Amino acid sequence: METALIKYLCRFIKNKNTKTDNLILFRYSFTEWPDVKESSIEATFLQKSSRHRLMLSSLTQSAVLCVSVSSSHLLRLYERFESLDRENRGHLRKEDFQAVRELSMNPVGDRIIGSFFSPGQETVDFPSFVQVLAHFRHTENDRIRDGAQKEPANSTARRLKFVFQLYDQDRDGKISRAELLQVLREMLGMQVTEEQLQSIAERAIQEANQEANQDKDDAISFDEFRKSMEKVNIDHKMSIRFLE
Amino acid sequence: MLLLLPVAVDLLGTAAPQLQGLALGTASPVHHLLHRGPEYGAPGIALARSAAEEPAGFGGEERDAAEHHSGGYRVVQWEWSYVQNPYIIATWLLVASLAKICKSASGVCVCVCVCVCVYVHVQADLMDFLLFGALISAVDPVAVLAVFEEVHVNETLFIIVFGESLLNDAVTVVLYKVYISFVEVGAANVQTADYFKGVASFLIVSIGGTLVGLVFAVILGFITRFTKKVRIIEPLFVFLLVYLAYLTAELFSLSAILSMTFCGIGANKYVEANISQKSRTTVKYTMKNLASIAETIIFIFLGISAVDKSKWAWDTGLVSCTLIFIFVFRAAGVVGQTWLLNRFRLVPLDKIDQVVMSYGGLRGAVAFALVVLLDGEKVKAKDYFVATTIVVVFFTVMFQGLTIKPLVKWLKVPRATNRKPTINEEIHERAFDHILTAVEDIAGLQGYHHWRDKWEQFDKNYLSKLLLSKSKYRRSELWEAYQKINIRDAISVIDQVMKFNHLELRPVHEVPQSNKVTLLNEKVRRSALKLICVVFVCFPLVPAALDVCQSPPAVPSPPPSEDNHLPWKAGLGSPPPCVSVEATKIIPVDLQQAWNQSISSLESVSSPPALAEPVHPRISALSRLGGPRPASYTPPSSSTSVRAPGPQSPFCFLEKKKEVQEKEEEEEETGVSQELQPLMSNLRPPELLPPHPPPPPPPPPGPGRRRNPCVYLRSLVTAPPPGTSELHSRRPTQL
Numbered sequence: 001m002e003t004a005l006i007k008y009l010c011r012f013i014k015n016k017n018t019k020t021d022n023l024i025l026f027r028y029s030f031t032e033w034p035d036v037k038e039s040s041i042e043a044t045f046l047q048k049s050s051r052h053r054l055m056l057s058s059l060t061q062s063a064v065l066c067v068s069v070s071s072s073h074l075l076r077l078y079e080r081f082e083s084l085d086r087e088n089r090g091h092l093r094k095e096d097f098q099a100v101r102e103l104s105m106n107p108v109g110d111r112i113i114g115s116f117f118s119p120g121q122e123t124v125d126f127p128s129f130v131q132v133l134a135h136f137r138h139t140e141n142d143r144i145r146d147g148a149q150k151e152p153a154n155s156t157a158r159r160l161k162f163v164f165q166l167y168d169q170d171r172d173g174k175i176s177r178a179e180l181l182q183v184l185r186e187m188l189g190m191q192v193t194e195e196q197l198q199s200i201a202e203r204a205i206q207e208a209n210q211e212a213n214q215d216k217d218d219a220i221s222f223d224e225f226r227k228s229m230e231k232v233n234i235d236h237k238m239s240i241r242f243l244e
Numbered sequence: 245m246l247l248l249l250p251v252a253v254d255l256l257g258t259a260a261p262q263l264q265g266l267a268l269g270t271a272s273p274v275h276h277l278l279h280r281g282p283e284y285g286a287p288g289i290a291l292a293r294s295a296a297e298e299p300a301g302f303g304g305e306e307r308d309a310a311e312h313h314s315g316g317y318r319v320v321q322w323e324w325s326y327v328q329n330p331y332i333i334a335t336w337l338l339v340a341s342l343a344k345i346c347k348s349a350s351g352v353c354v355c356v357c358v359c360v361c362v363y364v365h366v367q368a369d370l371m372d373f374l375l376f377g378a379l380i381s382a383v384d385p386v387a388v389l390a391v392f393e394e395v396h397v398n399e400t401l402f403i404i405v406f407g408e409s410l411l412n413d414a415v416t417v418v419l420y421k422v423y424i425s426f427v428e429v430g431a432a433n434v435q436t437a438d439y440f441k442g443v444a445s446f447l448i449v450s451i452g453g454t455l456v457g458l459v460f461a462v463i464l465g466f467i468t469r470f471t472k473k474v475r476i477i478e479p480l481f482v483f484l485l486v487y488l489a490y491l492t493a494e495l496f497s498l499s500a501i502l503s504m505t506f507c508g509i510g511a512n513k514y515v516e517a518n519i520s521q522k523s524r525t526t527v528k529y530t531m532k533n534l535a536s537i538a539e540t541i542i543f544i545f546l547g548i549s550a551v552d553k554s555k556w557a558w559d560t561g562l563v564s565c566t567l568i569f570i571f572v573f574r575a576a577g578v579v580g581q582t583w584l585l586n587r588f589r590l591v592p593l594d595k596i597d598q599v600v601m602s603y604g605g606l607r608g609a610v611a612f613a614l615v616v617l618l619d620g621e622k623v624k625a626k627d628y629f630v631a632t633t634i635v636v637v638f639f640t641v642m643f644q645g646l647t648i649k650p651l652v653k654w655l656k657v658p659r660a661t662n663r664k665p666t667i668n669e670e671i672h673e674r675a676f677d678h679i680l681t682a683v684e685d686i687a688g689l690q691g692y693h694h695w696r697d698k699w700e701q702f703d704k705n706y707l708s709k710l711l712l713s714k715s716k717y718r719r720s721e722l723w724e725a726y727q728k729i730n731i732r733d734a735i736s737v738i739d740q741v742m743k744f745n746h747l748e749l750r751p752v753h754e755v756p757q758s759n760k761v762t763l764l765n766e767k768v769r770r771s772a773l774k775l776i777c778v779v780f781v782c783f784p785l786v787p788a789a790l791d792v793c794q795s796p797p798a799v800p801s802p803p804p805s806e807d808n809h810l811p812w813k814a815g816l817g818s819p820p821p822c823v824s825v826e827a828t829k830i831i832p833v834d835l836q837q838a839w840n841q842s843i844s845s846l847e848s849v850s851s852p853p854a855l856a857e858p859v860h861p862r863i864s865a866l867s868r869l870g871g872p873r874p875a876s877y878t879p880p881s882s883s884t885s886v887r888a889p890g891p892q893s894p895f896c897f898l899e900k901k902k903e904v905q906e907k908e909e910e911e912e913e914t915g916v917s918q919e920l921q922p923l924m925s926n927l928r929p930p931e932l933l934p935p936h937p938p939p940p941p942p943p944p945p946g947p948g949r950r951r952n953p954c955v956y957l958r959s960l961v962t963a964p965p966p967g968t969s970e971l972h973s974r975r976p977t978q979l
C-alpha cells in the first residue's frame with residue numbers, strides 16, 4: 001500500500017511543480033507512516049485545495065518527525081491550529097496561545113506555552129504544534145515498525161524529557177532548587193508559606209539525590225528525575241485519548 | 245452456628261405447646277418469641293437443654309412474682325417481664341457474635357436437611373417471575389469486599405465491585421417496587437403506557453433520591469463547619485442528617501438508599517475535614533457496629549426461616565434453574581457491559597477482572613429481605629420464591645464466599661501497588677494534572693482533565709468556601725502529603741532504632757501479654773513518637789547527620805558518605821542506623837543558631853499560612869526551659885528559613901540532642917512535658933507530639949552525657965510523670 005501511496009503523492013507533487021527533494025521527503029515519510037489510508041488522503045484532497053496543500057506538507061513533515069498520529073486526528077488538530085491562528089498567518093505566536101482562556105488560570109500554563117516554542121523561536125508552525133502534542137498520545141495500539149530509527153514521540157523517555165524541560169527553564173539539564181521552588185510556588189501559590197515551600201523543595205531534592213545515589217548537588221538531574229518517577233505509570237498518566 | 249439457633253427454636257416449639265406456631269406467614273419469629281410469656285427465657289442452646297424444665301419453672305416463678313405483691317416488700321425481685329424484650333434480642337446478638345469469634349472452631353454446620361421434596365409446579369406468571377428476577381439479582385458483595393481488603397487487589401477492581409454494591413441496592417429496590425406495583429395492579433391490567441411509566445418512575449426515583457441525598461450532604465457540610473466548639477455532638481449531626489436524608493427520600497417515595505449513599509459521598513470530603521479525629525472514629529465504628537448488628541439479625545432470621553418448614557415450599561426445578569441462571573446471566577451481563585465500557589476506557593478491563601467480577605456476585609441480605617416482604621396474597625408463589633432465595637443465598641455465600649479467596653490468589657489478580665509515597669511523586673503527579681489540563685485546553689478538547697479541572701475550580705471557589713471551616717479551607721494537599729511522608733519515615737526510623745535495641749514497637753491495639761510489657765511498649769512507642777517531631781523538622785539534616793557517622797570522630801565538616809545505613813533506605817537485614825551507635829560526636833557549633841534553625845523549621849512544620857499570633861507561645865515555653873536559650877529569638881521570617889547548606893546541618897541535629905540532654909538533666913521530665921504542652925496546641929496535626937529529646941546514643945568519648953537508648957527509654961517508662969498523662973491522651977495516629 002505504501003508504494004501506491006507514494007506513487008499517488010509523487011504524482012500530486014509533480015503536478016504542483018515542487019522540487020525533487022520534496023519527492024524524496026515524501027518517500028521517506030510514508031514508509032514511516034503505515035496507518036495512513038490512501039483513500040482518506042485522497043478524499044480530503046479532492047474536497048479542498050490550497051488549504052490542503054499546506055496541510056499535506058505539514059502532514060509529511062510531521063510524519064518525518066515520527067509523530068504517527070492518525071490522519072483524521074491530524075485533520076482535527078489542523079482545524080484547531082487554524083482556529084487559534086486568528087490572522088491566518090500559518091503559524092502561531094505566544095499571544096495566540098494566551099488567548100485560550102483557561103490557560104491563564106493554569107499554574108503551568110505559561111510553561112506549557114513556552115514548551116511549544118523551540119528556544120529562540122517566536123513562532124510555531126503546524127508540525128511543531130503536532131510534535132509537542134504527540135507526546136501525549138496514548139500508546140495502546142503501537143506497533144513496532146521495522147526500520148523506525150527514531151524513538152516515537154510518546155515513549156516514556158521522551159515524555160519525561162518533555163516534563164523535565166518544563167521544569168528546567170534555563171535548559172541546563174538540571175532542575176535547580178530555585179527552579180523547583182518556582183514550580184512549587186506556581187502550583188501551590190497562596191496555600192503555603194515560603195518556609196513550607198522550602199522544606200518541600202529541600203525534601204524533594206534530597207529524595208531524588210538519595211534514590212539515584214549520585215552527586216549530592218542541590219539539583220535534580222534528568223536521571224534522578226527519571227528514577228524517582230519509575231514507579232509512576234507515565235504512559236497512563238500522560239495520555240490523552242484522542243490522539244491515537 | 246446460626247443454624248443451631250433455629251434448632252433451639254424448634255426445640256422450643258416442641259417443648260412448649262403454648263408457643264402458637266412459629267409457622268407464621270407474615271410476622272417474624274422474633275416477634276413471636278418476644279411476645280411469648282415468661283415461660284421462655286433467653287433463647288439459645290442453654291434454653292434448648294433446659295427447655296423441658298423451663299416452662300414449669302417459669303410458670304412457678306410468675307406465680308411467685310404474683311405473690312410478691314400480696315406479701316411485704318421484697319428486697320430483690322425477678323423483673324423478667326420488664327427486661328424480657330431487650331434481653332432476648334441482646335442475647336441473640338451476643339450468641340451470634342460469639343459465633344463469629346469461634347467460627348473456625350464450630351465450622352459451618354451445613355443445612356439441617358429438612359428439604360421436603362414436593363414436586364409442585366410453581367403457579368406464577370410472567371410478572372411474578374420478573375419480580376423474582378429483580379429481587380434475586382440483588383448482589384451483596386460484603387464477603388467479596390472483605391476478601392479484597394485482605395488480599396489487597398488493585399484499586400480498579402475494588403472500586404468497581406464496591407461501586408456496584410453501593411448502587412445495586414438502589415437499582416434492585418427500585419425495580420422491585422416498580423414490579424410490585426405492576427403485580428398489584430394485576431398482569432392483565434398492565435397497559436403499554438404503564439411500562440413507560442415504569443421506566444420513567446425508575447429514572448425519577450433514582451435521580452430524585454440522589455438529589456435529596458446531595459441536598460442533605462450540603463446541609464451536613466455546612467453545619468459541621470461550625471461545630472468547632474461542640475466537638476462532642478458532631479457524630480450526632482452526622483447520624484441525624486443522614487437518617488433524615490433517608491426519611492425524606494422515603495417521604496417522597498424516592499430511592500432512600502441512593503439518597504443515603506450520595507449524602508455520604510457528597511459530604512465525605514467536607515465533613516471529614518471539619519470534624520475532629522475522635523468524631524471520625526466514633527462515626528466510623530458506630531456505623532460498622534450497627535451494620536454488623538443488622539447483618540446478624542437478618543442472617544439469624546434467614547437461618548430460622550430455613551428450618552421453619554411452613555414458610556417455604558420446595559420446587560426442584562425452580563431452585564436448580566435459578567442457581568444455574570444467576571451464574572450464567574451474571575457472567576453474560578458482566579462480559580457484555582465490559583465490552584461496552586472498554587470502548588471508552590483508557591485502561592481496559594481484562595479477563596481476570598471480568599472473572600472476578602462475575603464470580604463475586606454473592607446474594608445476601610437484600611434479596612432475602614425483599615422476598616420475605618412479598619405479599620402472599622398477591623404473589624401466590626411466594627413460598628417457592630422464599631425457598632429458592634434461601635437456597636441461593638446459602639449456596640452463594642458458602643460456596644462462592646469460601647472459594648473466592650483461593651480463586652483470587654490462583655488467578656494472580658494484580659495487587660495494589662504498595663509503594664512508599666515519595667514527595668517527588670506527589671509533586672509531579674500534581675504537575676501532571678495541570679499539564680494535561682493545559683494541553684487539553686490548547687488542543688481544544690474537553691476531555692477528562694478539562695472537566696476535572698473545572699470541577700476543582702468550582703469546588704475551590706464556591707463549595708469549599710461554603711462548606712469547609714476557615715482553618716481547613718486553606719490547607720494544602722501537598723503539604724499534608726509532605727507531612728504524612730515525614731511521619732511515616734520517622735516511624736520507620738524509630739522502628740529501626742527499637743529493633744537495634746531489641747525493643748519492639750507494637751501497634752497499640754494489639755492484645756498485650758502482660759500489663760507491664762504493655763505499659764513498656766506503649767510508653768516506648770509514645771516517647772518514641774515524641775522524638776519524631778524534631779527529627780523530622782530537621783529532616784533534611786538527618787541524612788547529613790547520619791553521614792557524619794561514618795567519618796572519623798570530631799571532624800567539623802565530614803565529607804558526605806554512603807547512605808546505605810539510612811533507615812528508610814535500609815532493607816531488613818541491614819546494619820542498624822547510626823543514630824544509635826555513632827552519632828554521638830558532639831561537634832561544637834553555635835548553639836543559638838542551631839536552636840534558631842530548629843525552631844524555625846518547627847514553625848514551618850506547624851504553622852498555618854496565616855501567622856497572626858500575638859505572643860508566640862513558644863517564646864514563653866522557651867523562657868521556662870533553662871539551659872542554652874537563644875537570647876535573641878525572633879519570630880520566624882523567610883530569612884531564617886534559608887539554611888546554610890553543608891556542615892551546618894548535621895550540627896543542628898546533634899546539637900539539639902546535646903542541648904536537650906542538658907535540659908533533661910536540669911529539669912524533671914514533668915517540667916519538660918508540661919512546658920511542651922503549649923507547643924502541642926500549636927501543632928496543627930494533632931498527631932505530632934512536641935519535640936522531645938531524640939534517643940541519645942551509647943557512651944562514646946566526648947563531652948556531654950549520653951545514655952544507652954534502652955536505659956534512656958526505660959527511664960522514661962519507669963518514672964511516668966504526671967505531666968505526661970495528658971500527653972498520653974493524644975494518641976499517635978494510625979497512619
